[in-house]
Amino acid sequence: MKANLEDIARAAGVSKMTVSRVLRGGSGFSAETRDKVTKVAETLGYVPNRLAAAFGSDQASTLVGMCVPRLTSGLFGHVLDGVDRALTRLGYQLMIGANSHSAAEEEAWIRQVISWRPAGLILSGRTHTPGTVDLLRQAASPVVEIWDLTTSPIDMSVGFSHFDCGAEMGQFLIRRGRRRAGYVGALARADVMGAARQEGFETTLSRAGHPLIAREVLHDAPGFYAGYYGLETLLGREPKLDVVYFHNDEMAIGGLAYAQSRGLRVPEDIGIAGWGGMEAASILPRRLTTTVVPTTAIGKAAAEALVARLKGEPGQEVTVVPTRLVPGETG
Amino acid sequence: MKANLEDIARAAGVSKMTVSRVLRGGSGFSAETRDKVTKVAETLGYVPNRLAAAFGSDQASTLVGMCVPRLTSGLFGHVLDGVDRALTRLGYQLMIGANSHSAAEEEAWIRQVISWRPAGLILSGRTHTPGTVDLLRQAASPVVEIWDLTTSPIDMSVGFSHFDCGAEMGQFLIRRGRRRAGYVGALARADVMGAARQEGFETTLSRAGHPLIAREVLHDAPGFYAGYYGLETLLGREPKLDVVYFHNDEMAIGGLAYAQSRGLRVPEDIGIAGWGGMEAASILPRRLTTTVVPTTAIGKAAAEALVARLKGEPGQEVTVVPTRLVPGETG
């Protein structure tokens, strides 16, 4: 990587600073200077050095850090995609990390990213260690917390209420005539969001006078198998459930598979409801009753809120991105 | 972010350079100096500045860039996960981007990342623009190409042969007595890998004396819907197929759904085979016949090969990570 601003300056017969201004598209130079400089830069194969730029002025960083619970999650893949597209379009670069649903791992990751002096950060969830909060306050760079709405965000927040998701599904199932509901969840480490949905679900059922009959929360990854065996366990304890709400769609599909293997008719004998809106759920023989989460939109909104703040535009502190309950044929 | 090396140096009564050496764990200082410096650094809440470090010396960068076709792909999510875990463990940071299967977008992304002077790059696929190759040669930083094995990698390569995947599946299906095979693919933009599998599949069938009867390659995203309607189209043209090989598992599951909706028995009336080894495929009522791809292992191997090179250890140029054909109950 040989050519730098000075080389161009020498070759174009102007000063370093003029080259810098031209290449950054500022002002303070004549049209002919601009043409000469851009031509020389091209012939020399100049590649800008953001390291130097960000180092020289803390305003110049175009680096955004983002931390998600798991990189293998379909939902977060779409969130990442939304963030990535928006940031790319706006001229920012994305540094990522995963924290396995652990606030301590998140802090460790933030400690690494902060050392690159990023322009801003996007974090998933609202649970942070005190150390994390300290670090963020000290760094004073904009932070967007996504996924769950925070009552008091560190800085900005984009997402929806998991409690409300559960509550809405509870109301829906009651309206459909369900009276004996169960819940199957999973918490790999500690997925607080799932717990919030469960709480919303149970609260609503109780208020409606038909409280939850049985619940089973596995200490396992929330996948197909957990749903399959979770429903088996639940029905072993309480055979007369008329509907089961699952932690997410993967688990619901697992539950669906178990119900079919037992010869149970869905939705006649038992209803099945999931959460998340994964693609597979819509092409099942019977379309899954679920809550569709606007993953890409959340990512996009988060990135845009962050960049707006960086550009000094007054952005919203809290952005609500609504979910949508999709009735389907299993609930 | 207030405390820097000089602040610590002043407070500890030593020089900046001594602080730098202590904090980076070098040598050339006494134990009491070390203790004093680390204590002062802690009380001042010092956060290292990698920007300055990487800027000051090009060896000091711990930044690795990685470009994948799509962030929403389940398979690449796992590859990313493998890379992320390995790099985190080894003390590197990961900058990502997506190129939508487009070599031009890849070049644009590389141009951005190169400007951060990364220690190394991980790219997906072997198709690059001439501009990309130029850039990489000029930057002279290590590059690992993953996913498909390259005959002549730019630098290093980790993956497997897509052609062989298709060929192996062809052999397997022939052994199972299939004689009238079809293929359903998809190319959002241009997925060259899928084409390689198709080629391996067709070549093997021809050599075995039972060439492919029909193929349908949709200009669509390779998902459930594409598989569903792809099989519909294919069977509309050639009703007497006895097996269909799909671009990937999502599409195969879509095909499975179509077969069931038509009342076709699987595998008796028609066999279904996929590729990729997605989790859902193993919990279907009938486990899908597919090729399991060691996604996480590829990511891990790529990261480790890169870091080995960075540390000057002699690494392998080409690492083969074998795939595994899983018979299942649909083929």
Added chain:
DNA sequence: TGCGTCAGGTTTACCGGTAACGTATCAAAA
């Protein structure tokens, strides 16, 4: 006693940008 050696530092010179500020030029206004 003189000299080399070595651990344990310090000093200095960058790295490649950006920001702040200074200055030359020239046209319009007074």
Added chain:
DNA sequence: TTTTGATACGTTACCGGTAAACCTGACGCA
């Protein structure tokens, strides 16, 4: 004609580290 202001550019001082050269006192040894 002089003053003013805008424009276009040059100069210089950093930013926070790293590398390498350079000290310095203690110690060993001939």
